[in-house]
Amino acid sequence: xxxxxxxxxxxxxxxxxxxxxxxxxxxxxxxxxxxxxxxxxxxxxxxxxxxxxxxxxxxxxxxxxxxxxxxxxxxxxxxxxxx
Numbered sequence: 001x002x003x004x005x006x007x008x009x010x011x012x013x014x015x016x017x018x019x020x021x022x023x024x025x026x027x028x029x030x031x032x033x034x035x036x037x038x039x040x041x042x043x044x045x046x047x048x049x050x051x052x053x054x055x056x057x058x059x060x061x062x063x064x065x066x067x068x069x070x071x072x073x074x075x076x077x078x079x080x081x082x083x
């Protein structure tokens with residue numbers, strides 16, 4: 001998934017939350033804490049948080065110090081001159 005597609009999915013989720021907000025308001029249900037500002041803040045949080053989590057996952061998967069299996073793999077790579 002590209003960064004552009006990820007942003008599109010997050011924007012789609014924000015649009016869904018906005019649609020829910022409009023639906024609740026049409027039923028005359030007014031939740032004080034659920035407004036457009038909260039939705040915009042949540043979407044901004046996701047736009048920052050999701051790439052951060054993906055980077056953390058990439059670092060985790062490409063690190064040779066996290067698990068015993070990874071440390072053993074690093075030894076084999078060094079032994080074979082691949083690292």
